[in-house]
Amino acid sequence: MELLTPGTGLLFWQVIIFLSTFFILSKYAWKPIMNSLKEREKFIEDSLESAKKAEEELINIQSKNEELVMDARKEREKILSDAKKLTNSMKDEAKENAKEMADKIISDAKKVIDSEKDKAMLDVKNTLAELSIDIAEKIIKRELSNDTSQRKYVDDLIKEINKSK
Amino acid sequence: MLSIKYLRSSFLLLLIFVSSTFLSFSADKENGDKFDMGEMIMHHILDDYQYEIVHGLSIPLPIIIYSENDGMMIFSSSRLFDENHVPLEEGYNGFKYDHGKLKPLESGMSYFDLSITKNVIFLILTSSLMIIVFLSVARGYANKKTIPKGIQALFEPIIVLIRDDIVKKNIGSQYEKYLPYMLTLFFFILFGNILGLLPAAANLTGNIAITLTLAVFTFLLTNFSGNRHYWKHIFWTPGIPFVMRFLILPIEIIGLLTKPISLSIRLFAAITAGHIVILSFIGFTFIFQSYFVGVVSAIFVVGLNLIELLVAGIQAYVFTLFSSIYIGMATEDAH
Numbered sequence: 269m270e271l272l273t274p275g276t277g278l279l280f281w282q283v284i285i286f287l288s289t290f291f292i293l294s295k296y297a298w299k300p301i302m303n304s305l306k307e308r309e310k311f312i313e314d315s316l317e318s319a320k321k322a323e324e325e326l327i328n329i330q331s332k333n334e335e336l337v338m339d340a341r342k343e344r345e346k347i348l349s350d351a352k353k354l355t356n357s358m359k360d361e362a363k364e365n366a367k368e369m370a371d372k373i374i375s376d377a378k379k380v381i382d383s384e385k386d387k388a389m390l391d392v393k394n395t396l397a398e399l400s401i402d403i404a405e406k407i408i409k410r411e412l413s414n415d416t417s418q419r420k421y422v423d424d425l426i427k428e429i430n431k432s433k
Numbered sequence: 434m435l436s437i438k439y440l441r442s443s444f445l446l447l448l449i450f451v452s453s454t455f456l457s458f459s460a461d462k463e464n465g466d467k468f469d470m471g472e473m474i475m476h477h478i479l480d481d482y483q484y485e486i487v488h489g490l491s492i493p494l495p496i497i498i499y500s501e502n503d504g505m506m507i508f509s510s511s512r513l514f515d516e517n518h519v520p521l522e523e524g525y526n527g528f529k530y531d532h533g534k535l536k537p538l539e540s541g542m543s544y545f546d547l548s549i550t551k552n553v554i555f556l557i558l559t560s561s562l563m564i565i566v567f568l569s570v571a572r573g574y575a576n577k578k579t580i581p582k583g584i585q586a587l588f589e590p591i592i593v594l595i596r597d598d599i600v601k602k603n604i605g606s607q608y609e610k611y612l613p614y615m616l617t618l619f620f621f622i623l624f625g626n627i628l629g630l631l632p633a634a635a636n637l638t639g640n641i642a643i644t645l646t647l648a649v650f651t652f653l654l655t656n657f658s659g660n661r662h663y664w665k666h667i668f669w670t671p672g673i674p675f676v677m678r679f680l681i682l683p684i685e686i687i688g689l690l691t692k693p694i695s696l697s698i699r700l701f702a703a704i705t706a707g708h709i710v711i712l713s714f715i716g717f718t719f720i721f722q723s724y725f726v727g728v729v730s731a732i733f734v735v736g737l738n739l740i741e742l743l744v745a746g747i748q749a750y751v752f753t754l755f756s757s758i759y760i761g762m763a764t765e766d767a768h
Contacts (some may be wrong), residue, residue: 270475271478271705273478273641274642274645275546275640275642276545277545277547277549277553278550278642278643279642280545280547281549281556282556282642282646282647285560285645286554286560286621288637289563289617289621290614290617293564293567293613293616293617294613294617297568298567299613301574302609303574305589305596343645
């Protein structure tokens with residue numbers, strides 16, 4: 269029974285000593301310890317958070333880079349295909365131009381030839397007409413003599429014309 | 434390798450403790466004719482007005498008595514004994530020493546006994562040790578953001594364990610308000626338990642006055658922080674028929690009071706029982722007066738001391754855990 273009867277003195281001292289220990293430790297030990305623990309935990313949490321953020325950013329940058337590379341590649345392809353198209357069209361145009369030019373030259377040449385031919389024909393005709401007139405003049409002059417000599421003369425004249433021609 | 438070395442040295446230390454305990458008893462034996470185990474055990478687990486380190490070597494402690502007639506009286510407990518350390522029959526200042534108790538010579542006298550007893554000495558020792566230890570732990574945190582070292586590294590996991598696994602888990606969002614009390618409570622019990630295991634130490638945490646005070650602190654803290662739902666649950670239990678509420682009320686009030694009682698008895702019983710078992714094994718040696726029994730009980734006592742170390746931690750944990758649970762129940766919102 270003695271074990272279970274609390275001593276008054278011990279009760280008194282326990283209350284005083286426990287409470288003073290509690291107040292001293294609360295102020296000078298638990299408070300700074302808890303604050304530092306919290307601060308440290310926050311620091312660790314923040315560090316982890318920022319590390320995570322940095323990683324995300326890195327991934328972001330990487331994907332952006334990839335996008336950029338992809339875009340550049342697409343651009344290059346586009347430029348290349350455009351250039352090809354352009355050269356093709358330029359080639360075609362040049363061909364067409366050349367063809368047109370050639371056709372034009374040919375048709376011009378034909379025209380010139382035709383006109384030259386016509387001129388030549390006209391000359392021939394003129395010459396022929398002059399000759400005919402000459403012949404006719406000479407025949408008319410010879411008629412005054414005899415018929416045979418006349419004939420001979422015509423023949424000679426024709427021979428002469430043939431020779432001169 | 435390191436742990437084996439530590440284990441060996443701690444085992445050695447335990448052996449020294451145990452053998453020194455034997456030493457203090459062997460002196461006991463020589464004096465009396467008959468060895469009374471019950472008395473020996475009671476003598477060791479109860480409070481005393483002098484601090485007896487080994488038989489014959491005791492430190493007198495101050496006796497402080499307040500009575501209405503004589504006012505405050507302060508005198509050394511050595512005044513109650515003669516030069517052969519036998520209690521004086523005529524006493525001193527109207528009080529005499531009788532088997533570890535202070536008795537007034539005239540019966541019916543009303544007085545307050547506020548003496549600095551053996552347990553008060555250990556109370557002061559425990560509290561000073563706590564203050565020294567935790568102020569130096571706190572100093573470790575002055576240098577912020579460094580890795581905990583030494584004593585700080587030893588106590589930080591325990592502090593974090595109490596905060597996260599006991600207080601935060603059971604009290605919830607308002608846990609910070611109760612944390613200083615819970616930490617003080619836990620370490621007070623832990624230090625008291627461990628100090629009590631030392632040879633020639635007082636059975637501080639196995640004293641009902643100490644455990645009762647702690648339980649009453651928890652009780653007061655619980656009921657002062659109890660919210661509307663808590664009190665409504667006690668006085669007007671919801672969800673039961675009207676008449677039942679009057680039947681439930683006494684049960685609820687008994688439940689209110691059993692909490693601190695169970696808290697105080699649990700700690701007191703666990704620690705005192707441990708001491709009794711250890712002392713009994715040591716006592717066997719003197720009953721049987723045999724070297725063989727001495728060796729065997731020494732081995733047992735070493736094992737028991739290790740178990741008691743475990744119990745010291747468990748009891749501190751349990752007391753803090755239940756205190757947190759009670760406060761958590763009193764402060765939680767309606768469910």
